[in-house]
Amino acid sequence: xxxxxxxxxxxxxPGGSLRLSCAASGIRISINDMxxxxxxxxxxxxxxxxxxxxxxxxxxxxVKGRFTISRDNAKNTVYLQMNDLKPDDTAVYYCNARYGxxxxxxxxxxTVSS
Numbered sequence: 497x498x499x500x501x502x503x504x505x506x507x508x509x510p511g512g513s514l515r516l517s518c519a520a521s522g523i524r525i526s527i528n529d530m531x532x533x534x535x536x537x538x539x540x541x542x543x544x545x546x547x548x549x550x551x552x553x554x555x556x557x558x559v560k561g562r563f564t565i566s567r568d569n570a571k572n573t574v575y576l577q578m579n580d581l582k583p584d585d586t587a588v589y590y591c592n593a594r595y596g597x598x599x600x601x602x603x604x605x606x607t608v609s610s
Contacts, residue, residue, distance in 0.1 A: 498522035498598045500591055505604030508581055516576040516604055518591030526569040529594035532576045534587035535603075545576060546594050558584070581608045 504516040516532070531546035545565040546554045553565050564577040574591050588603040 500598060500601040502589060502591055502601050502604040505589060505606045507607045507609065509610050510582055510608055512581050512608070513577070513579045514581065514606060516578065516589055516591075516606075518574040518576075518601075520572050520574070520591075523593075523598065524569075525567060525572050525574060530565075530567060530574045531592060531594045531596075532565060532574070533590045533592060533596070534585075534606075535590070536584075536587040539587075541590070544589070547574070548594075578606070581606075583608045 499521045501519045502516060504514060506514060508514055527549060529546060529548045532544045533541050534544050535541040544556055544559055545563055547565045547567055555563060562578065562580045566575045585606060586608050588605050590600055590603040592598055592600060
């Protein structure tokens with residue numbers, strides 16, 4: 497049974513930082529391209545960043561230079577370091593394999609507000 501558990505969200509002021517974690521069980525992230533997604537209120541879920549099994553990364557234009565995706569295969573965990581956060585980054589953040597092929601977790605809420 498696959499479980500993806502996201503954590504690390506919270507309320508932060510504009511310009512602040514957060515580090516999200518995604519602990520996976522039931523799958524080996526070392527053999528999966530992984531990704532972070534987000535869903536803002538009233539909007540569709542969107543891909544934010546992805547990382548291949550060889551650690552090649554990709555980012556949506558709106559987060560380039562501010563977010564960094566990484567992976568720790570030994571801990572079976574994927575991370576998203578988010579810096580210089582903006583109100584438009586407010587959303588529930590989820591991790592999954594690159595094409596969302598596993599069951600979605602509960603996500604972690606990120607709220608950027610002064």
